[in-house]
Amino acid sequence: MVAVHIVRMSRLRACVTLAHVRYTSTQADPAPNPGTRGHMSAWQIHHYGGNEELTLSSTVRMPTLRSPEDILIEVNAASVNPIDVRMRGGYGRVVFGVMRKGLSSLPFLQPDVPSEFPLTLGRDFSGVVVETGKKVRKFRIGDEVWGAFSINRQGSHAQFTVASEKEIAKKPAKLTHVEVGSMPYVAMTTWAALCSVGEMKESNTLGQRVLIVAGSGGIGNFAIQLMKAWGAEVTTTCSTDAVHLCQGLGADNVIDYTTSNVAEELKRISGFDMILDTIGAKNHGVSVDLLKSWKNSKYVTVVPPLMKNADEYGLLLGTAKSMGTLGFNVMEGFRGGRSYRWALFVPNGRALGQVTEMVENGQIHPAIDKVFPFSEVPQAFAKVEQGHARGKTVIDVTKME
Ligand SMILES: NC(=O)c1ccc[n+]([C@@H]2O[C@H](COP(=O)([O-])OP(=O)(O)OC[C@H]3O[C@@H](n4cnc5c(N)ncnc54)[C@H](OP(=O)(O)O)[C@@H]3O)[C@@H](O)[C@H]2O)c1
The missing domain is CATH 3.90.180.10 (Medium-chain alcohol dehydrogenases, catalytic domain)
Incomplete structure (x- = not known):
């Protein structure tokens, strides 16, 4: 040594x-x-x-x-x-x-x-x-x-x-x-979002319908593999040249957001138990309405506005503004018994x-x-x-x- x-x-x-x-x-x-x-x-x-x-x-x-x-x-x-x-x-x-x-x-x-x-x-x-x-x-x-x-x-x-x-x-x-x-870093952010905040674990994920927005990125790649390893049915969105990558990682449905109408495609599939939003996807045809209603379904975003608002307005006003946005989104989901949550990276x-x-079992690859x-x-x-x-x-x- x-x-x-x-x-x-x-x-x-x-x-x-x-x-x-x-x-x-x-x-x-x-x-x-x-x-x-x-x-x-x-x-x-x-x-x-x-x-x-x-x-x-x-x-x-x-x-x-x-x-x-x-x-x-x-x-x-x-x-x-x-x-x-x-x-x-x-x-x-x-x-x-x-x-x-x-x-x-x-x-x-x-x-x-x-x-x-x-x-x-x-x-x-x-x-x-x-x-x-x-x-x-x-x-x-x-x-x-x-x-x-x-x-x-x-x-x-x-x-x-x-x-x-x-x-x-x-x-x-x-x-x-x-x-x-x-x-x-992407592994522990994904873990915080899907497992700690989203309450997914190996024992409850089999057969769950999961939408991972932006499967082509670092978080998306890891999230697809984790959810597939635990038996979920995974849908993801990405652009054309990443379709093979996402399919290779195991995604069941891959929607090319550059050639199709994502909102329409997702509405057709809909009924998700979990949505992982890695891009602030509410502006890209993704909403809490795609979740199952009254089934403990969850929309978890890793792009909350907290940091940006605090940088722009200071800690107190920025936090208040972010809480207002969170409250609005939570209420949106509340109508159908769905929940809307923020997730932040946590070392673990x-x-x-x-x-x-x-990784050693070959379930997850870099x-x-x-x-x-x-x-x-x-x-x-x-x-x-x-x-x-x-x-x-x-x-x-x-x-x-
Ligand atoms: N909350 C936290 O603690 C935390 C921690 C880590 C990361 N994050 C945030 O999470 C986000 C994603 O992180 P990352 O590491 O995965 O980023 P990344 O590796 O840069 O990946 C982002 C991916 O999104 C794709 N994309 C862009 N627009 C899209 C759209 N409309 N539909 C589908 N895909 C789209 C991009 O590819 P194309 O543009 O070619 O489609 C790219 O592959 C970042 O904004 C980051 O700041 C938050």
Whole structure:
């Protein structure tokens, strides 16, 4: 185990040296902290903005364990998600700011309050444990792990990151870091939406009729596979060049929203037990009326207006406005005994452990759109920003070019 660690550290040094040669930071690099073990390379932003704000620095302080349940992980791969692109531009700064700084920051919460800079983006990873806190029981140095962490942590587009024992699981052994690094954030968002909020589980999903809006994206790909593995009948929507991908993942009905009238097609099929909305689909022919009435059916959206409203109007007014929208949508569903719910990503190491088993059993496969080396993180952001995802965009942190 020690030998493995030494090999990894020498690889790190090689990467750091290369980073020095290839990149010149436009920002002052953080001052070295003589009290820590050293420095690492990480992509950071120092202001909100476009891709030009992403800066690779090779002198970022190594993250330290802040709690006895924390684990230091050497990152091998991480994905890029729409939330990274939006956070680069300031999305969620008010709500995430409260999560990072705590409620004590409330009196200062106005839309223009900046988050903490420099900020490293990236919400998930696959890597290797290099240090464990005193209370860590389930993981040891050298374990290969994957995870997705809470927003109040610095991100994973870096050579090292820190996560809690409760946010990670053992990595599926059969697959590479790049393959599995594509999944944790979308997997845990889907789990929060379908399982925690939507109350689906392996024992109650058989035969359920599920509509997954936008099967072509990261969440859609994972959701199709999870629901099929548990025996649901899955309908999804996507554009023409993603039809084969969605069918290959197991979807029973695939509606091409670019060539057909989605509202008409869905009305014809209708009678869903669950709708997972990943695009704000009320503007795209999808509504609570497509759910079965008086059968405990649910419309769960992962695009609630909360963050956007808080950014625009401040925390209090923004939350009030969002609650008004939620109340209206809940009442819409209430007439037919249907429920309308919001879902947000929640880190969940236990659920990720179940996903590890499903991946190892061949029930869930990674769907990867494109892999970028660590030196091309801005290109990876540009790809995600263009939209039209066909699976996940992944960064191989071990590769510089
Ligand atoms: N609540 C949370 O905590 C949370 C967490 C993660 C993500 N999210 C949100 O969930 C959304 C989806 O995330 P993701 O990671 O799956 O995004 P993604 O990988 O970028 O996928 C989005 C997919 O939607 C497709 N699409 C766009 N318009 C469509 C339409 N009218 N009908 C059907 N498909 C359509 C796109 O392909 P085409 O344009 O080519 O059709 C693309 O494949 C994002 O808005 C993200 O912010 C929320």
